[in-house]
Amino acid sequence: MTWLAGLIGLPCVTSPLVFAFGHRQNALQRVQARDLALLMLVPIWLALFFVMRAFAASEVLEIEYGAISLRLDGIGLVIIVLAVLLTTLVTIFSREDLIGTVGEEKFYASLLLMLGTVIGLVCANDLFNMWVWFEGMAISSYLLVAYHRQREDALGASTKYFIQTVSGSILVLFGIALVLMHNGTLDLDEMTASASPLLIVAGALFVLGFGVKLALFPNYTWLPDSYCEAPTGVSALLSGVVTMTGLIAMMRALAIIIVTPAAWGGLLMALGMINIAAGTMLAFSQTKVKRILAYSSIGHIGYVVLAIGIGISAGSMMGLRSGMLHLFIHGLMKALAFLALGGLAYATGCRNGASADFTVEDLKGLAQRYPGVALSLAAACLSLVGVPPFGGFVSKFQILLAGVQQPSGWIVLLIVVAALFTVAALAYFLPIVNTLYDMQPGPSREALPNIPLSMRLPIFILAIALVVVGLWPGLLDSIIEPASAALLTLFG
Amino acid sequence: MPSVHMLFIGAWFVLGTGLYGLMIARNVLKAVIALQIMVKAAMLMLVVAGAQTGQLALGQSLAITVIAADTMAVVIGLAMAVRLSASMGTLDLEEIIEPEG
Numbered sequence: 001m002t003w004l005a006g007l008i009g010l011p012c013v014t015s016p017l018v019f020a021f022g023h024r025q026n027a028l029q030r031v032q033a034r035d036l037a038l039l040m041l042v043p044i045w046l047a048l049f050f051v052m053r054a055f056a057a058s059e060v061l062e063i064e065y066g067a068i069s070l071r072l073d074g075i076g077l078v079i080i081v082l083a084v085l086l087t088t089l090v091t092i093f094s095r096e097d098l099i100g101t102v103g104e105e106k107f108y109a110s111l112l113l114m115l116g117t118v119i120g121l122v123c124a125n126d127l128f129n130m131w132v133w134f135e136g137m138a139i140s141s142y143l144l145v146a147y148h149r150q151r152e153d154a155l156g157a158s159t160k161y162f163i164q165t166v167s168g169s170i171l172v173l174f175g176i177a178l179v180l181m182h183n184g185t186l187d188l189d190e191m192t193a194s195a196s197p198l199l200i201v202a203g204a205l206f207v208l209g210f211g212v213k214l215a216l217f218p219n220y221t222w223l224p225d226s227y228c229e230a231p232t233g234v235s236a237l238l239s240g241v242v243t244m245t246g247l248i249a250m251m252r253a254l255a256i257i258i259v260t261p262a263a264w265g266g267l268l269m270a271l272g273m274i275n276i277a278a279g280t281m282l283a284f285s286q287t288k289v290k291r292i293l294a295y296s297s298i299g300h301i302g303y304v305v306l307a308i309g310i311g312i313s314a315g316s317m318m319g320l321r322s323g324m325l326h327l328f329i330h331g332l333m334k335a336l337a338f339l340a341l342g343g344l345a346y347a348t349g350c351r352n353g354a355s356a357d358f359t360v361e362d363l364k365g366l367a368q369r370y371p372g373v374a375l376s377l378a379a380a381c382l383s384l385v386g387v388p389p390f391g392g393f394v395s396k397f398q399i400l401l402a403g404v405q406q407p408s409g410w411i412v413l414l415i416v417v418a419a420l421f422t423v424a425a426l427a428y429f430l431p432i433v434n435t436l437y438d439m440q441p442g443p444s445r446e447a448l449p450n451i452p453l454s455m456r457l458p459i460f461i462l463a464i465a466l467v468v469v470g471l472w473p474g475l476l477d478s479i480i481e482p483a484s485a486a487l488l489t490l491f492g
Numbered sequence: 493m494p495s496v497h498m499l500f501i502g503a504w505f506v507l508g509t510g511l512y513g514l515m516i517a518r519n520v521l522k523a524v525i526a527l528q529i530m531v532k533a534a535m536l537m538l539v540v541a542g543a544q545t546g547q548l549a550l551g552q553s554l555a556i557t558v559i560a561a562d563t564m565a566v567v568i569g570l571a572m573a574v575r576l577s578a579s580m581g582t583l584d585l586e587e588i589i590e591p592e593g
Contacts, residue, residue: 128554135561142568146575155576156588162572163523166565167514170530173558174507177537180554181500184545225589 003054004061004072007047007080008123011116014040015109022105033105034095037112041088044115048084052077059482062125069125069187074482075248075490076122078324081479082331083241087115089458090233093339096452097232097346098147107147107231114140114237118245127176127186127253131169134249138165138213141242144234145226148353157225164222168212172253175205179256191256203257206250207267213246216305217274220298224282227294228356232342235290239297239338240331247304247327255490264491265313268305273414275302280421283428287359292428293337296384299425300330306418307399311484312491314406320484322398328476329383329391329469336462337380343373343455347448363435369445373456374436376463381429383466386422391469396422499540506533520573520583524566531562 018040022033051072054061061072072080091111098104114137121133142165146158176186182198183191212219223243227235254264279299286292304327311319344366345355367374383390386397403415469476510530517523535555542551577583 128557132557132561135565139564139568142565142572146572149575150579152580155572155579159520159572159576159585160589162565162569163514163527166527166569167511167530170510170527170534173531173534174503174537177503177534177541180538180551181541181544184547 003047003050004070004123005063007044007051008070008116008120010040010044010047011112011119014044015112015116018112019105019109022108033108034091034098037091037108038088040112041084041091044084045088048080052081055482056478068129070120070123070129071125072123074479074484074486075251075324078328078479078483079122079241079245079248080119082244082328083115083118083237086237086240086331086335087111089335089339089461090237092454093236093342093458094231094233095454097342097455101148101352103147106143110140110143111234111237114144114242118241121245122248125188127179127188127256129186130249130252131173131176134172134213134246135169137242137245138169141165141234141238145230145238147231147234148229151229151353151356153225153356154229154353157222157229161222161226164212164219168209168219170209171205172209175202175209175253178202178205183256188252188256199257203254206253206257207271210246210250210253211271214243214250214305215275215298215301216271217278220275220278223298224291224294227297228288228290229353231353232290232338232345232355235294236335236338236342239294239334243297243301244304244327244331247301247308251308251487251490262313265309265311268309268312269411269414270309272302272304272306272309273418275299275305276418276421277302280424283425286428287361288356289341289358289360289363289432290338290356292360292432293334293341296425296428297334299421300326300334300384303396303399303418304330306414307402308487310399310403310406310411311487314408314411315488316402316406317484317488318398318405319402320487321480322395322402324480324483324487325473325476326395326399328480329395329466332462332466332469333380333383333390333392336376336459336466337384339455339462340373340377340380340459343451343459344370344377346455347451360431360435363432364438365436365440365445367436369448370451373451373459376459378433378436379463379466381432383470385425385429389467389470391466391473394470394473496540496543499536500544503533503537503540506530506536509533518585520569520576520585520588523585524569524573527569528562528566531558534558 018033018036022036063070117133117136124130124133142162145161148154178198179202180186182196215223276299279295283292283295304323307319307323345358383392386392400415400419403411510526513526517526535558538554539551542548
């Protein structure tokens with residue numbers, strides 16, 4: 001399975017190359033880091049193509065290097081496809097966004113490193129191995145969040161992110177040690193689930209520790225600051241891929257401790273519901289657009305966790321399926337929202353991280369000057385609420401449907417509340433759309449420069465993808481079905 | 493009481509010490525030190541787990557890997573502290589991280 005090894009290794013190997021050859025003070029510098037990074041993504045796409053072809057034939061790919069075993073299953077593939085796609089689009093988008101900033105080569109190198117560690121993490125078949133990838137992913141993301149380091153707010157956000165994430169990952173490590181003590185092995189294949197008190201404590205540590213990365217309710221406070229202050233492209237990646245990778249890691253770690261599916265399912269449903277409520281309520285009072293999107297991410301993580309909780313507690317394939325679908329589509333629509341917003345902020349002159357302060361008012365009337373990008377932002381917002389015909393409608397509707405089909409009255413009640421919060425999300429997304437299309441005479445927009453093509457291209461690709469997925473959700477079946485099947489076996 | 497059991501209890505105490513330190517820390521450097529104490533607890537627990545299950549070498553090699561991974565994180569934390577004190581002139585967490593709605 002050399003292609004899988006290539007897919008994991010390529011981003012990690014090319015990352016230092018991008019740094020070395022893109023470094024300004026380097027005599028070797030012949031190319032710009034932004035071009036080099038894009039070039040390096042070509043073999044990664046090639047490897048992904050061959051991995052997907054091999055995966056379609058055999059369902060599970062495994063490689064072994066001595067004691068280290070890596071294994072790609074359906075869950076991993078969803079994240080990998082999303083990560084490679086979004087990283088490519090973000091690399092294209094950030095060309096203009098970050099041009100002329102100090103340390104561009106570090107940005108692209110960290111971006112590739114983050115891609116590599118995400119791919120490695122979802123393939124890890126050993127708890128400790130998974131932790132090492134998790135730590136690597138966290139390290140590359142601190143660098144990316146603190147990229148606009150001349151901004152005091154960015155440094156503050158990054159410090160907050162750093163302290164919270166590191167303490168979370170230490171708790172996870174402690175939990176892993178307890179698992180090792182109980183089972184004598186960390187290989188996920190060899191573990192047998194049991195209800196020993198040691199494992200219950202380890203499970204609690206996993207929920208707490210991974211819950212930081214996943215922004216589960218009490219540990220979410222880093223998220224709005226980081227998403228707001230990070231470069232726009234990074235916010236898109238963090239929101240779409242990195243937090244969801246935390247979810248996958250938590251699922252894999254919890255699966256070995258699972259005793260009664262109903263108990264864990266109930267816990268996940270409760271955590272998901274709290275997140276939906278917290279994310280939606282907190283988004284109301286925000287005026288900065290990036291912050292609204294960040295809080296809505298907290299809510300959407302809640303929807304995914306809720307769906308998977310329903311799936312696990314009732315063994316419902318539909319719940320798991322809708323959860324994975326929402327994970328994928330959320331990545332697309334949240335990335336679209338961040339990138340479209342970033343494009344508009346760039347055009348109105350917000351450089352060097354100033355897009356963090358871009359408020360809803362600043363969007364006023366931009367639809368006349370930039371009809372395409374404004375339409376994309378509006379589409380992303382409506383999709384995040386769950387309005388047809390966009391992708392967000394399909395997945396949210398399926399989550400609600402999966403819940404309503406359960407016999408338990410409690411789950412149905414939860415779903416009704418979740419549906420109400422969906423409607424409440426309109427209250428903070430509609431002002432964005434409204435202000436965009438505001439026809440009242442505002443500040444003159446005619447003199448503003450065009451949004452560069454390298455920014456419009458990823459935005460339009462995502463917008464078209466969102467509509468296509470909304471109209472033909474069946475297109476995603478080939479990656480969603482194996483993922484939900486793998487989740488079901490994980491908790492079977 | 494066998495020494496491994498004492499180390500097991502000791503690791504929990506070290507973790508608690510680190511967590512307490514993290515909660516009361518008002519300075520970035522002190523927070524990083526508290527995080528380091530927590531990592532040491534986890535490393536100790538890995539070695540204890542190895543010893544308990546008769547694979548001391550495994551536990552030790554995991555602990556050494558943790559040193560490598562965790563040093564990278566500390567380096568970044570300290571680099572951030574340097575930037576913070578250069579641009580804000582303070583390492584006080586309450587000033588750096590203003591609570592916002």
